[in-house]
Amino acid sequence: MRSLPSLAITALLLITPTTSKGTTKPPGQDAILLSNVQTLTLRDHRMTSSRRVAPMPQLGCTGPSKICDLYQIETMRCTNQGYDYDEEDVQWTCTASLPAEFKLGATDVICEGYRNSNDKWVLKGSCGVEYRLLLTELGEKRFGKSQNRGAAGWASRQTGGTAGYRKTFALLGDLIFWGFFVSVFVLIFWPMIADCFGLRRTRGGRAPGQGWGGFWGGGGGGGGGGYPGPPPPYSPCPDPNASFGRQGWTPGFWTGALGGAAAGYQMGRRGNSGVGSSFRSGGYDAGEGSSRSRSPPRFSSTSESTGFGSTRRR
Known part of the structure; x- marks a missing residue:
């Protein structure tokens, strides 16, 4: 009759291969x-x-x-x-x-x-x-070179932060310019608009519309024997019933100056927006604004x- 320790060793030897095999089974x-x-x-x-x-x-x-x-x-x-x-x-x-x-x-x-x-x-x-x-x-x-900065990294974060600051300052500059532009526009044209709608009070006995002759093209005092009677009421408002070429007011120096300033500012903004485009080379732009009709770039031989x-x- 076998002793208890020998039986235990035999059982352990029989179990061990099965357990080891089970761990490697997929x-x-x-x-x-x-x-x-x-x-x-x-x-x-x-x-x-x-x-x-x-x-x-x-x-x-x-x-x-x-x-x-x-x-x-x-x-x-x-x-x-x-x-x-x-x-x-x-x-x-x-x-x-x-x-x-x-x-x-x-x-x-x-x-x-x-x-x-x-x-x-x-x-x-x-x-x-x-x-x-x-x-x-x-x-x-x-x-x-900036394209290699790509995903993570200190340089990429710095570039993104600088771009954000530039956008903020550009927006602030736009607000200041257009605020100034609108203010000048209102200062120049408000008296004329007030005369058109009868919002101005008479000053010194002049009726609305009679104080703009010297500036907008109205008649002043004539030479020689003088002008008989008060000058005709030149109105800064255009007459819808007047024939072509006889309207009381047409755009002049200030309207042209303001329009030219606005156009020049916008052209300058467009020119500056294209300066920082670093991904244009050989007529190819891989950015979001690129034209779909452009052909993809040609590359060198592969290796x-x-x-x-x-x-x-x-």
């Missing part, structure tokens, strides 16, 4: 370990597989947005370069063919955890790449570019 037929994946090939305009969450594009550009709008990568190939702290925390190098104006930045592989976002098992076919597209030195010469990234689960 939770489903389409569950895989990334440590067993050597390469991934991803294509534009294709979606990943999904089980728990919504699918994602196999290739997604994360910025800067204006550079992403310029060029889209068709195919990318990522290679397993080992792991970091954990065997399933795989590090990747990803390559793609790009024109000489562009280069790859970070390339992170994102996969769907089979049971949850922390599961080491991932769904087969659920991996996609989020990459950053940057400008090379040639691209900066063509499109401007391989490499980016580096880690693994994330969703």
